[in-house]
Amino acid sequence: MLAIKVGDISVQRIIEWEGPIFEPGKFFPDATLDALARHRHWLVPKAMDGDSGLLILPFQSYLVRTRYHTILIDTCIGCGKNVPHRASWSNRTDQTWLNALQAAGVGPADIDYVFCTHLHVDHCGWNTSFVDGAWVPTFPNAAYIFAREEYAAAETANSPIFQESVLPVMEAGKAKLVATDFALDDQVWLESTPGHTAGHVAVHLASMGHRAVMCGDLIHSPVQCAHPDWGAFVDLDKAQAHNTRQQFMASNAESGRLVLTAHFPSPSMGHFVTEGDAFRFDYLED
Numbered sequence: 001m002l003a004i005k006v007g008d009i010s011v012q013r014i015i016e017w018e019g020p021i022f023e024p025g026k027f028f029p030d031a032t033l034d035a036l037a038r039h040r041h042w043l044v045p046k047a048m049d050g051d052s053g054l055l056i057l058p059f060q061s062y063l064v065r066t067r068y069h070t071i072l073i074d075t076c077i078g079c080g081k082n083v084p085h086r087a088s089w090s091n092r093t094d095q096t097w098l099n100a101l102q103a104a105g106v107g108p109a110d111i112d113y114v115f116c117t118h119l120h121v122d123h124c125g126w127n128t129s130f131v132d133g134a135w136v137p138t139f140p141n142a143a144y145i146f147a148r149e150e151y152a153a154a155e156t157a158n159s160p161i162f163q164e165s166v167l168p169v170m171e172a173g174k175a176k177l178v179a180t181d182f183a184l185d186d187q188v189w190l191e192s193t194p195g196h197t198a199g200h201v202a203v204h205l206a207s208m209g210h211r212a213v214m215c216g217d218l219i220h221s222p223v224q225c226a227h228p229d230w231g232a233f234v235d236l237d238k239a240q241a242h243n244t245r246q247q248f249m250a251s252n253a254e255s256g257r258l259v260l261t262a263h264f265p266s267p268s269m270g271h272f273v274t275e276g277d278a279f280r281f282d283y284l285e286d
């Protein structure tokens with residue numbers, strides 16, 4: 001399933017890549033082999049590759065069309081980028097993501113807002129494109145919404161990702177730095193969800209009594225529903241990330257709100273459900 005409705009808001013996943021990629025014991029340093037073996041039967045085949053044992057993750061954006069605006073939440077890995085820590089994400093030439101956006105009936109010039117849940121490489125890559133020897137905003141008519149804390153931390157780190165995918169947006173005058181509780185309007189607003197990064201945000205959608213929330217990287221895999229204390233090795237502040245993840249699952253399980261995940265395997269969207277002292281994730285039916 002790629003597209004759903006939240007009231008009168010249409011939500012569509014724009015996938016760049018999905019497949020087996022991370023060793024679970026390395027991705028979640030607190031995971032034990034015993035615990036992983038216990039969960040294998042429900043992780044395979046959707047969330048774990050049965051042959052290699054690797055976690056399956058998609059890398060995707062959410063295209064959101066409200067009655068007012070056309071919005072992208074996160075922009076994947078992109079092309080031509082310098083990613084020092086992951087060779088397979090460096091200097092990509094794959095146009096799958098841009099083609100999928102076009103197939104959804106949206107060109108780069110149609111995007112009004114780009115929201116980045118955080119500024120890691122796989123969430124801001126298509127922010128910019130290399131044109132005539134320089135990085136320029138891919139979406140010429142969009143305002144790019146960055147949480148102020150997140151931008152400040154990325155600016156301090158000053159990685160190639162910031163230099164190529166974030167700074168050129170600021171220099172082009174297209175970035176809007178906002179508080180982590182920023183509201184665009186009555187249909188789209190942010191929730192502060194720190195821990196994975198300093199200024200990480202979730203993006204809420206509301207229309208006609210229906211609700212959904214895009215959770216970014218506060219959680220990476222459904223195995224963390226059973227083990228909310230398993231932080232990803234990429235979490236900046238492990239204790240804070242754990243607390244955020246636990247609270248987020250509890251409140252959304254209680255409300256029954258639809259959750260749009262960044263990295264849970266397709267169809268990626270569903271509901272947290274309380275199970276004992278932890279949770280499970282019920283996917284939307286394909």
Ligand SMILES: [Zn+2]
Nearest residue numbers: 120122217262
């Ligand atoms: Zn990510």
